[in-house]
Amino acid sequence: MLKEFAELVRYRELLLNLVVRDLKVRYKNSVLGFFWSLTNPLLQVAVITLVIRRVMEAPIPNYSAYLLCAFLPWTFFQMSVLDASSSILFHSDLVKKTYFPREILPASIVLSNLVHFILALGVFFVYLLVLGTPILVTWLLLPVVVIIQLLLNMGVAFFVSCLNVFYEDIKYLATVVLSLLFFLTPIMYLVEQINSSKGIPDAYRPILLNFHFLNPLSMLMTAYRKLLLPAFNTQTIHDIPLNYWYLALAGLTSLLIFLAGYAFFNSRKWYFAERV
Amino acid sequence: MEAIIVRDLHKKFRLSHERTASLKALALSFRRKKYEDIHALKGVSFSVQAGETVAVVGKNGSGKSTLLGIMARVYRPTSGEVVMNGRVSSLLELGAGFHPELTGIENIYLNGSILGMRRREIDKRLDEIISFAELEQFIDAPLRTYSSGMVMRLGFSIAIQVDPDIMLVDEVLAVGDESFQKKCYDKVREFQSAGKTIIFVSHDLKAIREAATRAIWLDSGEIRADDGVEAVLGAYVEHSLASKDRADVP
Numbered sequence: 001m002l003k004e005f006a007e008l009v010r011y012r013e014l015l016l017n018l019v020v021r022d023l024k025v026r027y028k029n030s031v032l033g034f035f036w037s038l039t040n041p042l043l044q045v046a047v048i049t050l051v052i053r054r055v056m057e058a059p060i061p062n063y064s065a066y067l068l069c070a071f072l073p074w075t076f077f078q079m080s081v082l083d084a085s086s087s088i089l090f091h092s093d094l095v096k097k098t099y100f101p102r103e104i105l106p107a108s109i110v111l112s113n114l115v116h117f118i119l120a121l122g123v124f125f126v127y128l129l130v131l132g133t134p135i136l137v138t139w140l141l142l143p144v145v146v147i148i149q150l151l152l153n154m155g156v157a158f159f160v161s162c163l164n165v166f167y168e169d170i171k172y173l174a175t176v177v178l179s180l181l182f183f184l185t186p187i188m189y190l191v192e193q194i195n196s197s198k199g200i201p202d203a204y205r206p207i208l209l210n211f212h213f214l215n216p217l218s219m220l221m222t223a224y225r226k227l228l229l230p231a232f233n234t235q236t237i238h239d240i241p242l243n244y245w246y247l248a249l250a251g252l253t254s255l256l257i258f259l260a261g262y263a264f265f266n267s268r269k270w271y272f273a274e275r276v
Numbered sequence: 277m278e279a280i281i282v283r284d285l286h287k288k289f290r291l292s293h294e295r296t297a298s299l300k301a302l303a304l305s306f307r308r309k310k311y312e313d314i315h316a317l318k319g320v321s322f323s324v325q326a327g328e329t330v331a332v333v334g335k336n337g338s339g340k341s342t343l344l345g346i347m348a349r350v351y352r353p354t355s356g357e358v359v360m361n362g363r364v365s366s367l368l369e370l371g372a373g374f375h376p377e378l379t380g381i382e383n384i385y386l387n388g389s390i391l392g393m394r395r396r397e398i399d400k401r402l403d404e405i406i407s408f409a410e411l412e413q414f415i416d417a418p419l420r421t422y423s424s425g426m427v428m429r430l431g432f433s434i435a436i437q438v439d440p441d442i443m444l445v446d447e448v449l450a451v452g453d454e455s456f457q458k459k460c461y462d463k464v465r466e467f468q469s470a471g472k473t474i475i476f477v478s479h480d481l482k483a484i485r486e487a488a489t490r491a492i493w494l495d496s497g498e499i500r501a502d503d504g505v506e507a508v509l510g511a512y513v514e515h516s517l518a519s520k521d522r523a524d525v526p
Contacts, residue, residue: 014389021375021386028377028418097369098390099349270352273345274289 001259004266008101018108023115041072041120045127059193060232062131068124069228070187070221076117077153077217078178083109084157085164085171092276102269103262106161110153117146128228138227138242145223145247152216152254158261162268165275184211185218190225196236213243216257219250278361279442279473280324280347285356287317287342287497316342318497319356326361326441329464329474331484331505333512334494340477341446343494344368347475348444362441362473365391369446370431376420380411383419384434391438401437408459409433429456436463443467445476461487481509 008015027036048071049064060066084106088095091105121142164170182188194200194208212218226242233239291314316339324330332340345351347358348366373390374383384405388398398405406415409429411422419427464487467474478484484491484505491508493501500515501508 011389011392013395017386017389018373021378021382024382025375025377091373093369094372094390095350097348097350098366098372100390100392273350 001263001266004101004103004262008103008107011101011104014100015104015108015111018104019111019115022108022112037116037119038123040075040116041068041123044068044071045123059190059237060234062133062229065128065131065133065229066190066225067188068127069225070185072117072120072124073149073221073224074182074185074187075120076113076149077156078182079116080110080113080153081156081160081174081178082171083113084161085174087157087161088165088272089168089276095272095276102272103158103265106157106265107154110150110157113153114146114150124228134230136228136230141227142224144251145220145227148216148247148251148254149220151251151258152220155254155257155259155261158258158265162265165272166268181217185221186212187221190237191218191222192237192240195238195240213246214249216250216253219246220254223247223250277326278323278359279326279328280361280475281357281359282320282322282343282347283357283359285317285320285343285346285358286315286354287339287346287351288354289314289316289342316497317346317353320494320497320499321356322492322499322502324473324475326473327468327471329468329476329487329489331488331491332475332477332494333479333481333484333491333508334500335516337496338494339497340494342497344444344446344475344477360442363392363438364442364444365435365438365440366444367432367435367446368444370428370435372431374419374427374431377418379418380406380415380422380430383430387431387434388437391435393438397439405430405433405437408436410456425453425456432460436467440472442473443475445474445478447476447478447480481513484509 045064045068048067052058052064052067058064087105087109088102094100095102095105160170160174186193191209191212194205194212200208212222223242231239231241291312320339320343332343334340342351344366345368346353347360348364348368350368371383371387373386375386378386381402384402385395385398389395406412409426409432411426411430414422414426419430422430461483464474468487474487476488488505491501491503491505491512492499493508493512501511
């Protein structure tokens with residue numbers, strides 16, 4: 001695996017060029033150009049704020065910020081996995097005719113989605129300043145969480161892109177699993193609401209909470225909230241502070257998923273040319 | 277010095293009867309055999325000295341492209357090995373990764389990095405790439421405004437700037453108009469006199485006679501002949517005529 005990685009490092013300029021190509025091509029012929037990458041998060045901010053303010057009853061102050069804070073990284077995860085799933089088939093002419101480390105294809109997809117995510121985070125911070133939420137020291141830990149998520153996204157992207165070459169159903173399966181995960185992960189709700197919701201029997205609360213803390217995706221979504229937004233306490237919902245051990249565990253799990261995904265991908269990547 | 281050593285090379289492809297791979301196909305074909313193994317190369321061995329220009333001939337399906345694909349590291353051999361001493365440039369596909377929305381320059385950098393060139397190398401050779409392709413006026417326009425001939429010229433001109441020790445060519449020399457083709461053959465001769473090794477697959481017997489110093493005839497995945505150009509081509513043409521398979525005879 002180290003040899004494969006050294007070869008990938010040798011081809012780093014190709015990886016960079018593919019990311020740049022992706023970003024350039026996406027908005028090449030549109031009048032607003034790169035600003036389109038900002039419109040998506042801006043619209044999300046606007047719609048979510050409006051719905052929370054006017055329709056739903058917000059359980060805590062500035063609830064729209066808490067929603068967005070998990071929704072943006074979720075979009076990063078979802079787009080990475082979906083775009084990566086067809087990345088090898090999409091570049092079948094390259095795979096059939098030229099030599100280069102195959103992992104560059106899914107990796108470039110994840111990296112260009114990372115660029116979009118970082119832009120969206122920029123919009124999000126402006127929104128926080130507008131809302132007037134406090135500036136926190138824990139903002140400094142944001143890069144750590146982003147790196148953990150990058151590992152997780154890469155790992156899953158390696159699995160999905162590789163499997164989709166051999167079984168094209170994987171793309172559809174991924175869509176289904178993602179839409180389930182969206183609701184199993186604290187994005188549209190707070191992890192604390194597991195403790196306060198009347199619909200959940202007491203016996204299940206610890207199981208559900210542990211599920212959230214042990215699976216890296218949920219833990220990451222929660223960590224973004226804890227690090228970027230202030231703690232809250234209302235009569236019914238009590239803040240659960242960020243447990244750094246769980247975050248470290250999420251980091252370890254993500255690293256393992258990354259390594260396993262990379263190893264899996266490497267074991268099959270030289271058969272792609274025969275299958276696409 | 278040997279530039280290429282090929283030892284007892286075998287390649288089997290698993291050809292699926294059903295084109296679409298799916299989980300359903302996997303489940304249904306659980307007990308039935310739904311594929312066949314194609315033995316594309318059956319123990320091919322040869323070596324090439326540095327500076328040789330070797331033409332590979334053979335009918336369609338004889339294993340020529342598979343052999344080239346393994347040398348270009350697109351496929352892994354089933355068994356046996358290939359040793360390539362030196363930097364390899366493969367012209368199996370011109371303009372790999374070209375994107376119609378990007379400009380000529382942007383595509384040069386993209387395609388160059390697919391061929392394994394560094395940014396600095398491309399910077400240095402940019403002017404030569406553009407002038408060889410005769411695209412000075414169009415190089416800042418998006419590729420979609422190019423004619424197909426212009427695209428091929430650009431692809432070829434990047435590929436030859438990789439400055440390889442070994443070049444693999446798959447019937448792509450026939451690009452552009454007559455004067456560009458002449459430039460290409462001049463370039464090939466320039467490579468030859470610089471002591472580079474060239475392997476090319478072609479059906480164009482005239483081109484082979486002009487450029488090659490040696491020919492290998494592949495037949496159903498085995499080497500049928502490996503000798504001087506005239507000897508191999510003579511036997512090959514005779515065999516093709518005898519078997520009434522006129523498709524490959526010019």
